Amino acid sequence: MAESFSVGVVGSGYVGLVTGACLAHIGHRVACVDKNEALVDQLREGRMPIYEPGLEDLVSRSVNRGRLSFTTSLPEVVRDSDVVFIAVDTPQGDDGSADLGSVAAVARSIGGALAGAQRKHPLVVVNKSTVPVGSGDYVSMLIREGAAENDEGDVDYRVVSNPEFLREGSAVYDSFFPDRIVLGSEGRDALDTMRELYKPLIEQTFPTEMDPRPRAAVPFVTTDLASAEMIKYAANAFLATKISFINEIANVCELVGADVSSVATGIGLDARIGSRFLNPGIGWGGSCFPKDVSALRSIAREYDYEPTLLDSVVSVNERQRRRVISKLQHDLHTLKGKRVALLGLAFKPNTDDIREAPSLEIARALVTRGARVVGYDPVAGKAAARRLPDLKVVFDPHEALSGAHAAVVVTEWEDIRGLDLKEASSLMEPPKLLVDGRNALDAASARDAGLLYRGFGRE
């Protein structure tokens, strides 16, 4: 039986809430903290503030077992915890670097709460937020300063970096079955505590109905603070690079008459390359890739290093968005007075997250050019409507398609992949253009249904 810890998780968004619920499920006592009172009230009432498959059930089970609670009171949680995770937002700042305002506020408060506390063991402060290299030391300094503001210079804590790799849309699954757990610290004792905390995950010994396959141990990578922080940025930058790479290849395929789907299959079978993240289309967006690639470029420039490759990865991505508009203009000629349906608004399927969603950028570009834009999403519609009042949001794909001269597949939700293309075609106005921004539909079936199909990198 693994040891059970008292854990605090500060920030109850996509990462904090899922992490807290997962740690409670594997046997720890977890208090999730958030400064947003409405969000905490909602959680206490059993309502999820975000859409994430499997989360509501996981949360309610742990709450019913008395292992998971929600609060706005950080000091109380710090005093009662062995380990405190920081999982607050680190958005892109005006200059492109990561804005550490939320992390800094939490670190100071932790210092304040630690001041004068009698502890048996040092508090392990775990940074799960994605932060620039050196943030571990920064957090450490702010904890000391927070304590000093309360007349207490000598507080006992260790700082650990534990980058998070979960994917929105499968965050619960990813938390239980991670490819690896990365921990960075300058001290052995904190890493030992973390190994014990994560033992049920590392050894895959927790109860689950999610994955009946025999479960192999999860690699546990320990390193120094700076390397752990860098691993997160390098991972996201690599994935963004892979997508921009296949988009560049797709654009050349269109010119030479090759089919990028076959090319992706052919290169992806090479084990050195791998088949994932080789789907061409409108490019990457979301709450992580754009800000993390931007932060990494910013870090490089701080050291007078020109991140040429990363700069190009971003340029290719920006061009992919413009290619959607060009494809529409090619067949519709003028966009003024045309009705365009955006199928899918979330930045990817199975989430309600619209942060840096390609749909918003495409909708803005279309509205500026005089088009009427109607968007459909099974989950993210309301959030998108709040962000973009010029976008008419409907809650049925057929309503979006009705009277549309063109439709763009922006997010490949299952119901959009499974659209009855004949029915779609019957609802649309000529030229019945379908721009498949994710190469998610079958081109031949779309053409048979009477649609003017345009994919990316293929006929």
Ligand SMILES: NC(=O)c1ccc[n+]([C@@H]2O[C@H](COP(=O)([O-])OP(=O)(O)OC[C@H]3O[C@@H](n4cnc5c(N)ncnc54)[C@H](O)[C@@H]3O)[C@@H](O)[C@H]2O)c1
């Ligand atoms: N979303 C993802 O898929 C993902 C994946 C890996 C890593 N990350 C990283 O994890 C971090 C959190 O991301 P997220 O998507 O969960 O963010 P989020 O915006 O969904 O949630 C952050 C939460 O922190 C709360 N918060 C902010 N300041 C606070 C404070 N001082 N005290 C208490 N609560 C506070 C906010 O109210 C909010 O609820 C970011 O650094 C992000 O880059 C995110």
